[in-house]
Amino acid sequence: MEKFSGLDFYNIDQHLSDEERMVQDLCRSWVEARVLPIIEGHARNGTFPMELVKEIGEMGLLGANLEGYGCAGMSNIAYGLICQELERGDSGIRSFVSVQGSLAMFPIWKFGTEDQKNKYLPKLAAGEFIGCFGLTEPDHGSNPGGMLTRAVDDGDSYVLNGAKMWITNGSLADVAVVWAKLDGDIRGFIIEKGDPGFSAPEMKGKHSLRASVTSELVFEDCRIPKNRMLPEVRGLRGPFSCLNNARFGISWGALGAAMACYHSSVQYALSRVQFDKPIAGRQLVQNKLAWMLREITKGQLLALHLGQAKDDGSITPPMISLAKMNNVDIALQIARVARDIHGANGILDEYPIMRHMANLESVITYEGTHDIHNLILGRHITGMQAFF
Numbered sequence: 001m002e003k004f005s006g007l008d009f010y011n012i013d014q015h016l017s018d019e020e021r022m023v024q025d026l027c028r029s030w031v032e033a034r035v036l037p038i039i040e041g042h043a044r045n046g047t048f049p050m051e052l053v054k055e056i057g058e059m060g061l062l063g064a065n066l067e068g069y070g071c072a073g074m075s076n077i078a079y080g081l082i083c084q085e086l087e088r089g090d091s092g093i094r095s096f097v098s099v100q101g102s103l104a105m106f107p108i109w110k111f112g113t114e115d116q117k118n119k120y121l122p123k124l125a126a127g128e129f130i131g132c133f134g135l136t137e138p139d140h141g142s143n144p145g146g147m148l149t150r151a152v153d154d155g156d157s158y159v160l161n162g163a164k165m166w167i168t169n170g171s172l173a174d175v176a177v178v179w180a181k182l183d184g185d186i187r188g189f190i191i192e193k194g195d196p197g198f199s200a201p202e203m204k205g206k207h208s209l210r211a212s213v214t215s216e217l218v219f220e221d222c223r224i225p226k227n228r229m230l231p232e233v234r235g236l237r238g239p240f241s242c243l244n245n246a247r248f249g250i251s252w253g254a255l256g257a258a259m260a261c262y263h264s265s266v267q268y269a270l271s272r273v274q275f276d277k278p279i280a281g282r283q284l285v286q287n288k289l290a291w292m293l294r295e296i297t298k299g300q301l302l303a304l305h306l307g308q309a310k311d312d313g314s315i316t317p318p319m320i321s322l323a324k325m326n327n328v329d330i331a332l333q334i335a336r337v338a339r340d341i342h343g344a345n346g347i348l349d350e351y352p353i354m355r356h357m358a359n360l361e362s363v364i365t366y367e368g369t370h371d372i373h374n375l376i377l378g379r380h381i382t383g384m385q386a387f388f
């Protein structure tokens with residue numbers, strides 16, 4: 001297949017800074033050289049490519065939009081572009097970077113003590129430590145406010161009991177940012193690998209995000225020192241502030257998966273001959289390709305404007321919901337249409353289509369399901385919440 005050289009029908013590049021263009025090019029070539037040759041094998045075997053972690057750290061992609069403590073301090077648009085390029089490789093690689101930067105590093109950076117920041121952030125930024133984020137529980141997914149995990153004050157320690165589920169990077173993580181109720185208030189705690197009473201068994205049997213590790217986090221009288229609580233936040237505002245960042249990254253990332261499916265579809269349609277003519281010359285096929293380009297371009301404009309709003313501070317959570325919901329939804333639809341254009345070949349792992357399609361089935365559910373984002377928008381429009 002012809003090498004991917006970017007998709008920029010509306011010349012969005014002209015709005016990027018030199019640094020943003022540079023990081024996009026860097027990630028694009030890195031994905032081409034380091035991710036694409038190995039990712040199908042990892043997806044087939046259900047393994048995460050650990051060998052890439054240090055390189056990702058060295059490129060400054062972990063906590064890229066955070067300042068200080070070894071982080072690269074890039075713009076939010078640069079962070080979005082990183083997510084887009086990585087997810088063109090695989091949603092699992094983007095997930096790794098989202099979770100590490102937006103969900104493990106961000107809460108420590110925003111709500112942690114100086115000691116906590118100095119201890120964890122430089123190592124997380126360098127890829128020497130892996131982080132995860134434990135919010136979801138077996139019986140509390142869309143409604144994390146109902147969580148059952150509890151922390152109890154016990155002398156110079158907190159003791160945690162409960163379980164988290166569906167945690168990206170869980171079994172790999174050196175550091176887990178975990179949300180639990182202390183005296184009825186949701187608080188953030190930093191759990192380290194090896195803490196007594198803590199285990200992180202990997203979840204198996206996934207048909208989606210196979211090149212990403214997903215785990216349970218189990219706390220059985222897990223005792224941690226008191227200086228591991230994040231002091232500066234209480235309530236759901238804590239985890240939701242982290243989700244704002246991760247959802248922002250996903251709204252860019254999903255476009256990368258969509259671009260991979262579009263690129264493969266154009267190449268395939270040009271080379272596949274039926275009834276003595278490339279299928280690319282048929283109106284019905286062109287209609288599908290034109291629709292893909294249209295939706296990707298609209299998604300890019302949404303993502304770019306959202307990035308500008310995040311950089312100038314005017315972004316709001318409902319704006320993020322609209323972009324996450326729209327861009328993941330169109331990416332999933334594009335993957336399905338791409339599968340159709342590839343005919344039977346579309347189901348083979350010689351093409352990236354089914355891998356992206358299966359991955360996007362997780363992406364449309366995690367970080368708030370499609371309908372939860374609909375309801376967030378509904379509440380914004382009407383002032384009436386329809387969750388319960």
Ligand code: TGC
Pocket residue numbers: 094095096098099133135136141142143144145168235236237238240241243244246317366367368369372376387
């Ligand atoms: P609600 O009453 O709306 O809010 C409770 C408190 O939180 C504040 N808040 C926010 N703060 C910052 N950013 C936001 N986006 C916020 N949204 C709400 C709010 O102001 C309030 O603060 P306060 O001080 O007044 O108490 O809470 P609710 O319980 O009614 O929530 C409603 C709902 C459904 C929107 C929320 O629960 C929700 O978003 N559910 C979806 C759960 C979710 O997204 N889970 C994601 C888990 S992590 C994950 O999936 C990682 S996958 C990573 C990967 O591999 O890439």
Ligand code: FAD
Pocket residue numbers: 099133134135136140141142143165166167168169209214362365366367368369370371372375386387388
């Ligand atoms: P449910 O909440 O049970 O939803 C099931 C269905 O009911 C959905 O269609 C939903 O839209 C609908 N629904 C729910 N409530 C309402 C309502 N009020 N009105 C109308 N419809 C409703 N979580 C973490 O904390 N950390 C992670 O790192 C993480 N990584 C993940 C990785 C993967 C691969 C996956 C699949 C999930 C991950 N998650 C993680 C969990 C993810 O955030 C949850 O799966 C998600 O929030 C949805 O929760 P649920 O699966 O329990 O679905």
